[in-house]
Amino acid sequence: MNRLVRCVNCDEVFFKTPFDQAPEYEQAPSESPEALKTVERDDFEGFLAHHRGHRLEDLRIIEDSFGSEKPYWEPVKVSYFRATNGKEKFVIRKFRERIDEPLKYELVSGDYSLTCTALEMDWEDLLKQMRTELSEIPLLEEKIAAFLKLCKQITSTLKLETLERVAEDSAHPLEIAYRLDDVSLMYLLRNARHIFKETYPEVEAFIHRHKDDGVLLVKGRFRIELSEKAVGKAKEVPSPALLKKALEKKREI
Numbered sequence: 001m002n003r004l005v006r007c008v009n010c011d012e013v014f015f016k017t018p019f020d021q022a023p024e025y026e027q028a029p030s031e032s033p034e035a036l037k038t039v040e041r042d043d044f045e046g047f048l049a050h051h052r053g054h055r056l057e058d059l060r061i062i063e064d065s066f067g068s069e070k071p072y073w074e075p076v077k078v079s080y081f082r083a084t085n086g087k088e089k090f091v092i093r094k095f096r097e098r099i100d101e102p103l104k105y106e107l108v109s110g111d112y113s114l115t116c117t118a119l120e121m122d123w124e125d126l127l128k129q130m131r132t133e134l135s136e137i138p139l140l141e142e143k144i145a146a147f148l149k150l151c152k153q154i155t156s157t158l159k160l161e162t163l164e165r166v167a168e169d170s171a172h173p174l175e176i177a178y179r180l181d182d183v184s185l186m187y188l189l190r191n192a193r194h195i196f197k198e199t200y201p202e203v204e205a206f207i208h209r210h211k212d213d214g215v216l217l218v219k220g221r222f223r224i225e226l227s228e229k230a231v232g233k234a235k236e237v238p239s240p241a242l243l244k245k246a247l248e249k250k251r252e253i
Contacts, residue, residue: 004061004083005047006090006107009054013092013105014047043102059083059090067114067224071171075099079173080112080224110228114174118221119158121151126215133206137199146195147203154184155218163218174222179212 003016061083068079078095091108130144137143158181168177180188189207196203210216 004059004092004105006057006059006085007051007054008057010051011107012051013059013090013107014044015094015103015105016044057085059085062089066173067112067222068173069224072173073171080108080226108226108228110226112224112226114222115225116160116220117223119160119163119178119218120155120221121218122215123148123152126151129210129215130206134199134202137196137202143195147192150188150191150195151216154180154188158184158218160220163220166213166217168213168217170219174224176220176222178218178220180216180218185211 004013005016006013061081065082066079067081068074068077070077076096076099078093081092081094083090083092091111093106093108094103096103127144127148130147131140134140134144160178162181162183163178164181166177166179170177185207189204192203192207193200207216
């Protein structure tokens with residue numbers, strides 16, 4: 001079972017998974033190249049041994065807090081997410097520098113935010129879909145060019161705070177899909193009527209088919225802004241014996 005553990009004394013974290021006990025295989029010495037030697041391992045036990053006597057706590061990962069500058073499928077990258085112990089929130093950096101390395105996790109002192117760098121539609125997909133569904137409209141290419149120009153004009157004036165986020169699969173964690181706001185949608189419909197004229201009913205139906213979960217969704221692209229702050233040496237939590245000794249010394253004084 002996956003488990004995120006933080007050492008309170010050292011501010012180190014470990015992400016426990018079922019793979020922590022998976023063995024490694026090395027070529028056996030003085031054997032044929034095909035012969036492999038099994039090396040047993042238990043990464044979590046190593047973490048516990050290193051932090052023996054320290055106070056440990058479980059952290060819960062906060063949903064929808066994951067961010068990375070590279071796609072989900074990219075194995076070598078730096079990612080960030082937030083976690084909490086129920087009282088405090090923490091930012092955790094997840095990374096590996098080589099594909100053959102295990103993932104590493106470390107606490108970041110500070111926070112991160114997402115800054116929107118672009119709002120636009122997928123123009124190639126929109127063009128392809130219009131050609132497929134509206135192929136019988138006269139002078140289609142000329143009218144599509146005008147329609148795409150209209151869509152680009154609309155997206156250039158959009159404000160992120162006026163858009164409603166929708167659930168849409170994306171290969172990139174920093175790409176978010178939004179539905180056009182009502183004012184922009186009405187503007188698109190009204191001007192599409194002027195472009196397509198007598199064939200407007202087909203275009204109106206196309207717009208309504210694709211405005212909520214299709215090629216007329218607006219894609220927001222973001223970048224991660226990390227704000228780290230310097231921290232002093234973590235304070236060690238005194239043991240009960242040391243606390244008792246200090247209390248007795250205070251009473252003697």
